[in-house]
Amino acid sequence: MQIATPSIQTCPAPFKQRSFKTEAALSTPAILLVEAPQVSQEFHLNILRLLGCRIDLASTGRQALALSKHHYDLILLDLNLPDLCSFKVSKAIKKHHHPTPVPIIALMTDEHQLQEQTDIDGFILKPVPAEKFISILTHWVK
Numbered sequence: 001m002q003i004a005t006p007s008i009q010t011c012p013a014p015f016k017q018r019s020f021k022t023e024a025a026l027s028t029p030a031i032l033l034v035e036a037p038q039v040s041q042e043f044h045l046n047i048l049r050l051l052g053c054r055i056d057l058a059s060t061g062r063q064a065l066a067l068s069k070h071h072y073d074l075i076l077l078d079l080n081l082p083d084l085c086s087f088k089v090s091k092a093i094k095k096h097h098h099p100t101p102v103p104i105i106a107l108m109t110d111e112h113q114l115q116e117q118t119d120i121d122g123f124i125l126k127p128v129p130a131e132k133f134i135s136i137l138t139h140w141v142k
Helices: 039-050 061-067 086-096 130-140
Strands: 002-004 019-021 030-034 054-058 074-078 104-108 122-125
Touching (some): 122 130
Parallel strands (some): 030 054
């Protein structure tokens, strides 16, 4: 599937006016993006919008916990939340989520942030190239 991108004002120049090819079409997946406002949040939001995802945005762990009562196909969780420990947030979401567990992918700047005993299903090191981000999304959202 080829997705034509409109001009994106908030992304770095290399990502403007590009088309991305994905191996599998994302049929309106519901994504919860939990990330404090920053450049990478805008980047992730723009890619998710271009893919046609339904996106809910939480900037704090408390907002994520409140929104996690809804059904999501995937949760992208920044490990540097301003208010709560991200690992506790992921554990609470997994504990109280729907009968089908939702995959939680950590967004992090250092691979050493990931602890062994977590409820995280995968991770993305930031910054991530757009093509790799799309590839990871299509892997988890089927």
